[in-house]
Amino acid sequence: MARSGNQAALEGARAEILAVAAQFRAAAGPIVDAALRRRIQALGRARREWHERMSPEAGSVFEDAADRAIRAGTREVERRLALEDVWFQPFTAPGVVRRPETGWDGMAPEWITGFLRRFTRQQDTPTLGELDDPGNRVWVALLSAATPLDPVLEEFGLAPSSIPKLGGGHYGLQPRTAAQLDPTGVLLRLWKRYRLVHDRYAALARAED
Numbered sequence: 001m002a003r004s005g006n007q008a009a010l011e012g013a014r015a016e017i018l019a020v021a022a023q024f025r026a027a028a029g030p031i032v033d034a035a036l037r038r039r040i041q042a043l044g045r046a047r048r049e050w051h052e053r054m055s056p057e058a059g060s061v062f063e064d065a066a067d068r069a070i071r072a073g074t075r076e077v078e079r080r081l082a083l084e085d086v087w088f089q090p091f092t093a094p095g096v097v098r099r100p101e102t103g104w105d106g107m108a109p110e111w112i113t114g115f116l117r118r119f120t121r122q123q124d125t126p127t128l129g130e131l132d133d134p135g136n137r138v139w140v141a142l143l144s145a146a147t148p149l150d151p152v153l154e155e156f157g158l159a160p161s162s163i164p165k166l167g168g169g170h171y172g173l174q175p176r177t178a179a180q181l182d183p184t185g186v187l188l189r190l191w192k193r194y195r196l197v198h199d200r201y202a203a204l205a206r207a208e209d
Contacts, residue, residue, distance in 0.1 A: 006207055013201035017087050020194045024138075025081040027190065031182045032077050032145045036070045039173040040149070050158055058156070065152045073145030080141040090136045090198065091126050128198055131191040132178040134166055138191075142181065143167025143174040 044051040054062060080086060132139055146169035153171050154160055160170035167174055175181035178188055 006204060010204040010208060013197055013204055016197045017201055020190060020197060021087045024190045025078060027186050028081060029074050029078050031187060032142060033070060033074045035175055035181050036145055040066055062156050069148040069152045072148045077141055077145045086137050090138060092135055092137055092140060128195045131188055140167050146173040149173060
């Protein structure tokens with residue numbers, strides 16, 4: 001009887017995860033789209049000489065190409081967030097418990113050092129952190145939206161970085177924080193709900209084993 005009750009609770013938690021995931025995915029598309037458009041505008045201001053060298057005709061072609069790339073990136077995010085596996089197995093490195101932190105600062109990309117710091121802090125059982133923690137696959141999926149812009153920017157004469165950012169992409173277009181991605185806080189609120197439900201689901205799944 002107790003086992004049957006646990007199974008019912010596990011199924012309930014699973015259904016809650018899927019419900020929150022659907023809400024998150026629906027909200028993420030427009031938010032990611034808007035964030036990338038802000039980042040492209042910021043890139044144009046930061047690289048003013050590059051941007052101003054474009055003729056009006058080239059500028060129009062660039063805007064159309066960037067628009068298509070942003071739409072493609074947003075669709076890819078929506079596709080990845082539709083995968084149930086992302087929500088039920090959300091860690092980028094499941095089973096990793098402890099990693100040394102020293103010796104990396106200044107020697108590796110920021111996303112790698114952030115990843116190592118996360119797993120240095122964790123205990124025996126991995127737990128979900130904030131939305132912009134590099135240790136979760138949802139954040140990596142959100143950042144992947146910037147990758148389709150790479151060939152557009154390179155075609156229009158902007159040299160890429162030799163080291164990709166977290167999620168792919170070589171131009172630093174990915175938001176650095178969840179607040180930068182979503183100033184409205186919608187995704188942050190949904191993420192907090194998801195963390196609570198996932199923690200309960202993970203505890204029930206461990207009890208079921």
